[in-house]
Amino acid sequence: MFRTPSLRRAGLVTAALALLLTACSAGSTAEPSGTQPSATQPSATQPTGTQGSAAPTTAPADPSETDPASPSSTPAPASDAALAVGFVLAPESLDFTQVDGAAIPQALLVNVYEGLVKVDDNGTIVPALAKSWTVSPDRKTYTFQLQEGVRFSNGDPFTAEDAVFSINRVKTDWKISVKAKMDIVAKAVAVSDTELTVTLKRPSNNWLYDMTSRVGAMFSTDGVADLADKPIGTGPYVFVSYTPGDRMVLERNDGYWGTPPAVKTVTLRYFKDPNAMNNALLTGDIQVISSVQTPESISQFSDTSRFQVIDGTSTGEVLLTLNNGSGATADLKVRQAISYALDRKAILDIAWSGYGTLIGSHEAPTDPWFTDLSGAYPFDPEKAKELLKEAGKENLTLRLTLPPVPYATAAAPLIISQLADVGITVKDTAVTFDTWIQQVLINADYDMTIINHVEPRDLATLWGDPTYYTRYDNPEVQRLLVAGDEGTPEQQVTDYRKVVQILSDDAASVWLWSFPNLVVAAADVRGLAQNAVSESFDLTTLSVG
Amino acid sequence: MKGSPKHRNSLLVAGAVLIGIVVLAAVVSFFWTPFSPVFTDVRNPAAPPGRGGHLLGTDRLGRDTLTWLMVGAQTTLKVGVIAVGIAAVVGTPIGILAGMTRRRWSEVIMRANDVLLAFPALLVALILAAKYGASITSSMVAIGIASVPGFVRVIRAGTIQVMGTDYVQAARIAGLRGPAIAVRHVLPNVFGLIIVQVSVAYAIAILAEAALSFLGLGAPPSVPSWGRMLNEAQSMLSVQPMIAVWPGLAIAVAVLGLNLLGDGLRDRFDPRMITRQVRP
Numbered sequence: 056m057f058r059t060p061s062l063r064r065a066g067l068v069t070a071a072l073a074l075l076l077t078a079c080s081a082g083s084t085a086e087p088s089g090t091q092p093s094a095t096q097p098s099a100t101q102p103t104g105t106q107g108s109a110a111p112t113t114a115p116a117d118p119s120e121t122d123p124a125s126p127s128s129t130p131a132p133a134s135d136a137a138l139a140v141g142f143v144l145a146p147e148s149l150d151f152t153q154v155d156g157a158a159i160p161q162a163l164l165v166n167v168y169e170g171l172v173k174v175d176d177n178g179t180i181v182p183a184l185a186k187s188w189t190v191s192p193d194r195k196t197y198t199f200q201l202q203e204g205v206r207f208s209n210g211d212p213f214t215a216e217d218a219v220f221s222i223n224r225v226k227t228d229w230k231i232s233v234k235a236k237m238d239i240v241a242k243a244v245a246v247s248d249t250e251l252t253v254t255l256k257r258p259s260n261n262w263l264y265d266m267t268s269r270v271g272a273m274f275s276t277d278g279v280a281d282l283a284d285k286p287i288g289t290g291p292y293v294f295v296s297y298t299p300g301d302r303m304v305l306e307r308n309d310g311y312w313g314t315p316p317a318v319k320t321v322t323l324r325y326f327k328d329p330n331a332m333n334n335a336l337l338t339g340d341i342q343v344i345s346s347v348q349t350p351e352s353i354s355q356f357s358d359t360s361r362f363q364v365i366d367g368t369s370t371g372e373v374l375l376t377l378n379n380g381s382g383a384t385a386d387l388k389v390r391q392a393i394s395y396a397l398d399r400k401a402i403l404d405i406a407w408s409g410y411g412t413l414i415g416s417h418e419a420p421t422d423p424w425f426t427d428l429s430g431a432y433p434f435d436p437e438k439a440k441e442l443l444k445e446a447g448k449e450n451l452t453l454r455l456t457l458p459p460v461p462y463a464t465a466a467a468p469l470i471i472s473q474l475a476d477v478g479i480t481v482k483d484t485a486v487t488f489d490t491w492i493q494q495v496l497i498n499a500d501y502d503m504t505i506i507n508h509v510e511p512r513d514l515a516t517l518w519g520d521p522t523y524y525t526r527y528d529n530p531e532v533q534r535l536l537v538a539g540d541e542g543t544p545e546q547q548v549t550d551y552r553k554v555v556q557i558l559s560d561d562a563a564s565v566w567l568w569s570f571p572n573l574v575v576a577a578a579d580v581r582g583l584a585q586n587a588v589s590e591s592f593d594l595t596t597l598s599v600g
Numbered sequence: 601m602k603g604s605p606k607h608r609n610s611l612l613v614a615g616a617v618l619i620g621i622v623v624l625a626a627v628v629s630f631f632w633t634p635f636s637p638v639f640t641d642v643r644n645p646a647a648p649p650g651r652g653g654h655l656l657g658t659d660r661l662g663r664d665t666l667t668w669l670m671v672g673a674q675t676t677l678k679v680g681v682i683a684v685g686i687a688a689v690v691g692t693p694i695g696i697l698a699g700m701t702r703r704r705w706s707e708v709i710m711r712a713n714d715v716l717l718a719f720p721a722l723l724v725a726l727i728l729a730a731k732y733g734a735s736i737t738s739s740m741v742a743i744g745i746a747s748v749p750g751f752v753r754v755i756r757a758g759t760i761q762v763m764g765t766d767y768v769q770a771a772r773i774a775g776l777r778g779p780a781i782a783v784r785h786v787l788p789n790v791f792g793l794i795i796v797q798v799s800v801a802y803a804i805a806i807l808a809e810a811a812l813s814f815l816g817l818g819a820p821p822s823v824p825s826w827g828r829m830l831n832e833a834q835s836m837l838s839v840q841p842m843i844a845v846w847p848g849l850a851i852a853v854a855v856l857g858l859n860l861l862g863d864g865l866r867d868r869f870d871p872r873m874i875t876r877q878v879r880p
Contacts (some may be wrong), residue, residue, distance in 0.1 A: 349835035351660055401642040405661055459815050467821045468661050483820040485813060486734060487726070521653040559713050 082586035131317035131581065131598030132305065137591045138340040138580065138597060139317050141332040143348060145325035146199065147299045152229045157509075157590070160269040161345075162303055162323055164591035167208075168288035170271035171199055171218065171251075172263060178421055178511075180263055184213065195241075198249040205312040207275040209295045215245035217275060220276045222253065228268075230260040236265040245567070258541045264512065268590050291316045293593045300325055305594070317598035329461070337361075342580050342599070345592050347573040348461050350408040356575045364575050366410065367585035370419040370511035371570030373411070373462055374389075375470060375503055379563060380526025382502050383453060388446035390562035393503075394432035396439035396477040397470060399493055403568045406465035411568035416555040417514055419569055421586070423544075424551035428559045439477040453502040454580050455483040458491040463505035466567060470505075499524045507570050511588075514551060515540070527563050613862025618857025622850075626673035635664040637671045637824055643874040646840045656846055659829065660836050665846050672847070674855055675825040676806060678738060683805040684798050686744030689752025691792060696782050698752060701757025706756075713752045721746030721808060736809070736825075739818035743808045746796045754797050758790040791853045795862030803855045807831075826850050 151159040169183035185199040205213040278287035291307040300496035329348035356362040415428030519536040521528035539550035572587040582596035641662035645650035656665040694790035810827025812818040833844035
């Protein structure tokens with residue numbers, strides 16, 4: 056069996072973009088503005104777990120009994136060490152309240168900005184600026200007890216007033232698409248300096264999870280004037296400087312309320328070309344590659360006395376998305392034929408060197424509702440031909456629109472070849488990221504496309520909204536998704552399981568593989584997270600030596 | 601600097617043979633290739649030459665290298681004709697004009713040229729792609745436009761030199777007008793420069809095409825091109841370096857062939873050479 060590592064979701068995209076780099080701003084479009092971003096933004100991921108057999112144990116949003124963050128490992132002592140970490144996706148701006156893009160929260164969230172809660176390496180929600188919280192019996196009101204003695208990097212104390220300000224500001228001042236996640240909030244009230252209540256319009260299992268993402272970041276009431284150049288947060292690192300497209304420097308926050316990070320200075324280096332980033336690690340210019348974009352060349356880091364390879368999971372699913380709303384792919388038999396025609400194991404082994412996990416529906420191996428459906432459509436070209444015949448589509452020509460991302464460019468030729476074997480002619484077009492967003496994501500003018508949906512728990516985004524580019528319209532699925540969000544965590548698992556089963560039965564798309572979190576670092580770097588669990592690249596746990 | 605006429609002739613022949621190989625490969629690929637260009641041999645990815653019936657091996661996705669080289673020759677020729685053609689046809693007259701006109705006009709032309717030089721090819725490609733859709737042709741046109749300033753600069757410098765020679769002065773005194781001087785004296789004398797610039801621009805265009813394709817501004821992944829092969833081979837250098845060697849060799853053959861052919865042609869047509877040849 057092959058290994059199943061996973062990589063930071065942002066990675067792919069980044070990689071791709073990286074290459075592009077030169078190209079205009081594509082580099083930072085990770086998250087399509089104005090549309091549902093799930094496709095590209097690296098966001099939080101979630102539970103880790105054992106591959107394949109995800110333990111659907113605790114629904115992550117079961118807050119009533121959160122215990123203080125349990126330090127899974129003892130933190131390394133603060134030192135004067137410096138680290139350089141390589142990324143491929145550079146921020147266009149530093150203000151993630153106004154500008155879409157995965158690169159900004161990747162650098163700043165958790166490190167410079169903190170939320171009330173965050174996800175740990177297992178995807179469980181744990182306390183951050185909130186010491187603890189309780190949920191009312193009707194599951195609509197959350198009461199947070201906040202940490203005391205917390206200060207922003209501009210010296211202001213952090214109080215419940217700041218939290219109310221930050222939550223309300225999402226609705227009033229934010230411009231990016233994910234701000235919609237806060238629409239469910241009816242009101243936020245500061246009961247005292249350290250107590251905050253938030254009332255939702257309806258019960259939601261997903262809201263607290265969303266609070267771990269960028270929309271949950273806490274800002275100072277008078278520290279938001281110049282977020283694009285001067286981020287002010289409560290985090291363990293303070294922002295020092297950013298040279299656009301080149302590097303960002305962060306330094307340890309000496310007044311940090313929690314455990315100070317071990318590394319004093321972290322430089323985030325941005326590379327336009329993944330091969331250049333590989334070389335930078337080989338020559339010691341950087342110590343960490345945040346996400347490997349060229350898994351086929353990972354063997355150059357096989358010297359374990361110099362390098363370590365971290366191979367975990369992410370919440371990204373790489374899809375061969377089929378247009379359920381129009382064209383030949385609106386026909387169930389055609390979609391099933393495509394599913395049977397593809398040898399997904401061969402595609403994963405060759406296109407992504409076997410890094411990743413085969414999945415059979417829209418789920419990460421670590422989702423609580425994960426069911427292994429990867430065997431639902433075994434590789435069977437004969438059956439595919441039969442289905443096409445039944446559908447009367449024996450001489451089918453389909454368009455494949457490709458965004459400039461490495462996994463898509465690598466997987467496409469294999470898919471085209473295998474579909475040709477069952478009589479489907481594929482006309483592929485490579486487009487820029489902006490064009491992809493306009494043409495595919497917004498206009499749904501496509502038959503097939505390949506994209507890594509990196510957002511954690513994005514079932515509802517993709518399959519619950521018939522106007523989304525998948526054009527998947529199934530009232531039963533929509534009902535189950537809403538019921539699952541409003542119900543108990545156990546109910547959510549049951550309902551969402553039904554949803555992923557229906558999606559598989561409908562062959563709503565071809566789920567190629569679950570994206571790995573693949574990180575390479577110098578051998579003496581410690582504290583790297585095994586799994587990509589959030590929108591952020593967590594620097595706070597790193598140490599050297 | 602040149603040897604005997606025979607030696608010069610052999611350059612021409614060598615160049616013609618190399619370019620002939622490229623053309624032949626392109627023509628044959630229309631009718632026959634060892635494998636289908638879309639076929640990916642999943643059992644033999646990154647195969648060394650010979651394995652699984654792949655004469656030159658396969659790339660990392662299992663595509664037959666020989667097939668891709670043959671079909672890629674079509675793309676390469678397209679690059680030459682469109683991109684370099686535009687640059688040479690537009691850039692040469694402008695360069696000659698800039699070299700022959702009065703100082704003030706020359707300055708205007710050259711400053712405008714500098715502006716174009718500073719204008720990234722990528723931006724041109726984006727504009728064209730937005731207007732006409734991304735395709736190999738629009739990316740070629742973009743590269744062609746971006747290569748114009750190089751021609752203008754080189755040709756202008758050559759023209760100024762020619763304009764200072766005695767025979768041009770004599771032609772002027774004899775009452776020959778500008779256009780006639782340009783055609784009869786300047787053009788033949790800068791022909792060598794054009795050829796050199798063509799081969800330089802050509803090599804750049806092949807690689808630029810690959811870069812643009814990678815950005816989604818050129819050919820889709822299923823269209824073979826040498827530049828793309830070379831580009832994709834980068835990450836495999838440490839694993840299977842042969843994947844990069846073949847397209848590199850092919851590009852070298854095409855560029856070298858063009859150089860030799862150009863040199864040979866220049867020798868044939870260069871008036872100075874002819875004179876020298878005739879003189880005992």
